[in-house]
Amino acid sequence: MLKVENLSVRYMQRFSPPVLAVDRVNFQVEEGEMVGLVGESGSGKSTLGLAIMKLVSPSGKIVGGRILLNGRDLVPLSEKEMRFVRGREISMVFQDPMTSLDPLMRIGDHLIETILTHEKISKKEAKERAIKLLQDVGISPDRFYDYPHQMSGGMRQRVMIALALALNPKLVIADEPTTALDVIVQDQIIDLFKNLRNQFRVAIVMISHDLALELEATEKMAVMYGGWIMEFSRSVDIAKDPLHPYTKALLKAIPNIELNDQKLISIPGHPPDLSNPPKGCRFHPRCPYAEDLCREKEPPVHVIDGRYVKCWLFGSDRR
Amino acid sequence: MRSFSSVFSGIERALSGAGLDGYLVIFGSITVMAVLIMAIFANYIAPYDPVQSVGPAIHPPCTKYIMGTDSIGRDVFSRIVYGSRTILTVVVMSTGLSMVIGIPLGLISGYMGGILDRILSLIMDSIYAFPGLILAIVIAAMLGPGIYNTALSLAVVYIPTYFRMIRGEVLSLRERLFIEAARAIGAKSRRIITKYIFPNVIYLIAVIFSLNVADAILTEAGLSFLGLSVTAPTPDWGFDLKNGQRYFLSGIWWPVTFPGIMIILLALGFGFLGEGLNTIVSKRGE
Amino acid sequence: MTSLKTYVITRVLLTIPMIFILLTLVFFVMRVLPGNPVIAMVGMKASQRYIKQLEHELRLDKPLWEQYVDYLNRLLHGDLGRSMIWGRRPVINEIMDHFPATLELTVWGFIFSVLLGLATGVVAGVKEGGKMDFAMRVYSIVVYSLFIPWFGMVLQLIFGVWLHALPVGGRINPLLTPKHITGIYVLDSMLTWNLPALSSSIRHLMLPSLTLGIVLSGIYTRLVRSSLIEVLGQDFIRACKSRGLPERSILFKHGLKNALIPILTMMGLQFALLLAGAVLTETTFSWPGIGTFLMERIEYRDFTTVQGTVVFYAIFVALISLIVDLIYAYIDPRVRY
Numbered sequence: 020m021l022k023v024e025n026l027s028v029r030y031m032q033r034f035s036p037p038v039l040a041v042d043r044v045n046f047q048v049e050e051g052e053m054v055g056l057v058g059e060s061g062s063g064k065s066t067l068g069l070a071i072m073k074l075v076s077p078s079g080k081i082v083g084g085r086i087l088l089n090g091r092d093l094v095p096l097s098e099k100e101m102r103f104v105r106g107r108e109i110s111m112v113f114q115d116p117m118t119s120l121d122p123l124m125r126i127g128d129h130l131i132e133t134i135l136t137h138e139k140i141s142k143k144e145a146k147e148r149a150i151k152l153l154q155d156v157g158i159s160p161d162r163f164y165d166y167p168h169q170m171s172g173g174m175r176q177r178v179m180i181a182l183a184l185a186l187n188p189k190l191v192i193a194d195e196p197t198t199a200l201d202v203i204v205q206d207q208i209i210d211l212f213k214n215l216r217n218q219f220r221v222a223i224v225m226i227s228h229d230l231a232l233e234l235e236a237t238e239k240m241a242v243m244y245g246g247w248i249m250e251f252s253r254s255v256d257i258a259k260d261p262l263h264p265y266t267k268a269l270l271k272a273i274p275n276i277e278l279n280d281q282k283l284i285s286i287p288g289h290p291p292d293l294s295n296p297p298k299g300c301r302f303h304p305r306c307p308y309a310e311d312l313c314r315e316k317e318p319p320v321h322v323i324d325g326r327y328v329k330c331w332l333f334g335s336d337r338r
Numbered sequence: 339m340r341s342f343s344s345v346f347s348g349i350e351r352a353l354s355g356a357g358l359d360g361y362l363v364i365f366g367s368i369t370v371m372a373v374l375i376m377a378i379f380a381n382y383i384a385p386y387d388p389v390q391s392v393g394p395a396i397h398p399p400c401t402k403y404i405m406g407t408d409s410i411g412r413d414v415f416s417r418i419v420y421g422s423r424t425i426l427t428v429v430v431m432s433t434g435l436s437m438v439i440g441i442p443l444g445l446i447s448g449y450m451g452g453i454l455d456r457i458l459s460l461i462m463d464s465i466y467a468f469p470g471l472i473l474a475i476v477i478a479a480m481l482g483p484g485i486y487n488t489a490l491s492l493a494v495v496y497i498p499t500y501f502r503m504i505r506g507e508v509l510s511l512r513e514r515l516f517i518e519a520a521r522a523i524g525a526k527s528r529r530i531i532t533k534y535i536f537p538n539v540i541y542l543i544a545v546i547f548s549l550n551v552a553d554a555i556l557t558e559a560g561l562s563f564l565g566l567s568v569t570a571p572t573p574d575w576g577f578d579l580k581n582g583q584r585y586f587l588s589g590i591w592w593p594v595t596f597p598g599i600m601i602i603l604l605a606l607g608f609g610f611l612g613e614g615l616n617t618i619v620s621k622r623g624e
Numbered sequence: 625m626t627s628l629k630t631y632v633i634t635r636v637l638l639t640i641p642m643i644f645i646l647l648t649l650v651f652f653v654m655r656v657l658p659g660n661p662v663i664a665m666v667g668m669k670a671s672q673r674y675i676k677q678l679e680h681e682l683r684l685d686k687p688l689w690e691q692y693v694d695y696l697n698r699l700l701h702g703d704l705g706r707s708m709i710w711g712r713r714p715v716i717n718e719i720m721d722h723f724p725a726t727l728e729l730t731v732w733g734f735i736f737s738v739l740l741g742l743a744t745g746v747v748a749g750v751k752e753g754g755k756m757d758f759a760m761r762v763y764s765i766v767v768y769s770l771f772i773p774w775f776g777m778v779l780q781l782i783f784g785v786w787l788h789a790l791p792v793g794g795r796i797n798p799l800l801t802p803k804h805i806t807g808i809y810v811l812d813s814m815l816t817w818n819l820p821a822l823s824s825s826i827r828h829l830m831l832p833s834l835t836l837g838i839v840l841s842g843i844y845t846r847l848v849r850s851s852l853i854e855v856l857g858q859d860f861i862r863a864c865k866s867r868g869l870p871e872r873s874i875l876f877k878h879g880l881k882n883a884l885i886p887i888l889t890m891m892g893l894q895f896a897l898l899l900a901g902a903v904l905t906e907t908t909f910s911w912p913g914i915g916t917f918l919m920e921r922i923e924y925r926d927f928t929t930v931q932g933t934v935v936f937y938a939i940f941v942a943l944i945s946l947i948v949d950l951i952y953a954y955i956d957p958r959v960r961y
Contacts, residue, residue: 074865102869103868104868105868107868110867111863111866113866119863123881123885124878136869136873168958182863182867
């Protein structure tokens with residue numbers, strides 16, 4: 020349904036060189052699928068999420084590639100044309116629910132406004148649908164006239180989810196939807212996403228730095244590092260048999276309760292500076308398997324049993 | 339000539355990346371410098387005695403009197419040149435006084451906090467909320483005319499401007515790491531304020547100064563226009579403008595237009611300078 | 625609901641020290657500054673007996689603190705004293721004769737300045753750092769630097785003398801003065817359905833209120849611009865875009881509406897600037913408001929009236945800032961609920 024091909028996004032900065040935050044990225048999402056996008060902060064995962072909706076301007080720009088939504092490329096579309104894609108075909112849930120709602124607008128009016136912008140129905144019908152949506156995300160209809168500041172973070176995120184689902188989109192991009200919430204609420208929100216996906220048959224791209232969460236919630240996932248997708252495959256495969264050294268390192272870094280004698284490992288080193296990325300493979304300075312070749316040439320993408328991995332350790336074209 | 343071009347390349351470097359704001363700074367500095375030169379070398383620039391009748395009354399601008407003559411035959415241009423002395427003296431004295439009082443109070447109040455800070459802030463905020471020109475009018479009326487009295491009445495009006503800006507900046511500086519560190523090693527308050535905080539507010543003072551001087555120029559001119567600043571025959575732009583008002587609508591435009599343009603140019607010069615500096619400094623800070 | 629109550633009570637209570645400080649300041653300026661106010665008023669040449677008599681009448685022969693207590697006590701009872709000239713009318717009555725004219729001028733000036741400031745500020749703030757942004761920033765400095773008397777006279781020359789389009793002074797054609805209800809001519813002539821008076825008063829208002837409005841609009845340009853830039857950079861604006869809302873509704877319904885809240889909190893201070901500007905405007909256009917009244921009484925050295933007028937300004941300013949803050953509390957749901 021969604022197919023991202025060779026997508027690149029560049030950010031312009033006033034006092035430093037431009038940064039290629041997303042670099043020739045490929046991945047796809049099928050209908051009703053929950054796909055994870057995982058990586059450290061600065062890996063380009065949030066930029067990729069925003070780029071799919073073409074929301075990276077004014078400082079960012081899509082400089083190459085295609086975003087195919089049911090076969091239609093979104094990249095050449097004008098802002099006006101994108102307006103009818105946003106909300107209606109793809110919608111988004113943001114990281115911080117505290118700042119993502121208009122503080123001067125009632126919760127219900129947010130929903131009604133969104134519905135009436137895109138659909139020619141009466142205000143009464145829109146209100147009925149808004150109340151139904153609030154119920155779907157677990158908010159009682161008597162909060163309809165509340166202002167955002169009267170709600171907790173978890174409830175506001177539920178409202179954001181209701182807003183994202185308001186127009187029955189095919190795809191919801193959730194950018195770290197639980198990071199700003201406390202742990203118990205996090206689980207509730209993830210469960211809500213799982214239920215809604217089944218109920219609304221909507222595909223979800225779940226962006227997170229939390230690999231454990233992604234492994235539990237998603238069917239497929241893309242692991243990002245330094246603007247590249249390093250590995251893209253089914254989540255069960257990644258859990259059982261990670262291919263890329265970076266994925267392996269991430270998995271080791273998950274605190275494992277069952278093996279409590281194993282000490283907490285974080286990956287040594289720092290994420291790359293994308294205004295001056297390392298030559299060759301961008302992970303090589305932190306990679307325990309790095310060879311001379313990795314320091315010299317960018318690794319190609321290999322397809323192994325339907326899994327994608329961008330690393331020199333695989334395939335036969337090593338020289 | 340070489341030294342000239344090197345000065346310009348120096349300025350160019352300083353303003354590189356400033357974009358259009360660079361032009362604001364250039365325009366502002368040239369205007370301010372021009373008026374300053376006018377004031378300092380008034381006796382060389384002015385062709386006539388500014389307080390003596392030197393020709394026919396209400397003579398339009400001509401080669402002899404380039405800005406014409408006023409209602410009693412004084413040369414408008416000479417009065418403009420000498421008038422720059424009056425306005426600059428008043429404004430420099432008053433801003434100086436406001437700074438000398440407002441800045442230390444702001445530093446102490448912001449740094450110390452507590453009850454002293456609350457009382458001082460309440461007083462300053464109250465004065466700040468009162469229409470500045472009206473306060474200046476009353477003080478000037480009670481003190482009587484004269485350059486020093488005018489400067490004093492303007493100074494009272496602008497003390498809160500400096501106080502509030504400096505205090506706000508100190509409040510945010512106080513939480514910064516290096517101040518905390520200085521406090522942790524037991525540095526005395528006075529030392530922290532003078533050695534660590536004050537150097538960090540100097541750029542802010544430069545910006546407030548330019549913007550505030552623009553304001554003070556307009557207030558001084560306002561006071562003079564209302565007849566509360568200097569007495570005849572002292573040359574003063576606002577005062578001359580008032581004296582020309584009577585004849586203005588009957589077509590005698592020069593005794594009003596030229597002083598008016600000077601007031602606006604000088605205010606504009608300082609305004610552009612402050613705005614340009616402020617934008618450039620805050621861009622750099624990003 | 626309780627948070628709103630607390631806010632209102634705190635705000636009202638805060639007005640009291642503010643008025644008190646301003647009254648003290650006025651007292652200080654009028655009595656303690658070097659020089660004897662009576663001599664400042666009547667001049668050195670007046671006879672000793674006359675000076676003594678005036679000093680007694682103004683209670684200047686008492687100790688300072690007693691004068692101060694007495695001054696506050698009288699104000700508490702709404703007594704601003706009596707004028708020292710011309711029939712010795714109560715100062716408050718004299719002020720009230722002139723206040724509607726000033727109110728009318730400042731309200732219209734306020735409307736012009738806000739409209740102009742909004743338009744220019746939005747143009748500037750929509751695209752920070754763009755050419756229009758720079759142009760509007762220059763606009764704001766240029767209009768603020770326009771010296772009011774000079775700018776007013778230029779408008780008089782253009783629209784009054786050259787174009788013969790508008791009157792250059794006064795409030796209304798005196799023959800058309802409407803029946804006194806509020807003293808605000810535009811309002812009175814509308815209430816009495818007096819169209820000639822309405823047209824005359826609006827025509828007289830145009831130049832002075834435009835002068836005041838244009839000069840002060842620069843401040844709103846800056847306020848709107850910086851506030852709008854801040855709001856447009858916030859998360860919820862991006863969230864609005866992600867829902868496919870039209871550009872226009874994002875800018876006005878969400879952006880500008882939120883940007884106006886902090887501007888509203890500064891309206892009180894802006895109104896003070898308006899009052900100060902009104903003094904110069906009134907003098908330029910012979911507008912019979914409090915500004916010209918104050919200047920006239922300063923010239924006549926009418927000590928009590930000058931003091932009373934300044935006290936009136938102080939209370940007026942404090943009340944305006946109180947009202948503005950209460951409106952803010954009513955509008956912003958974060959305070960209201």
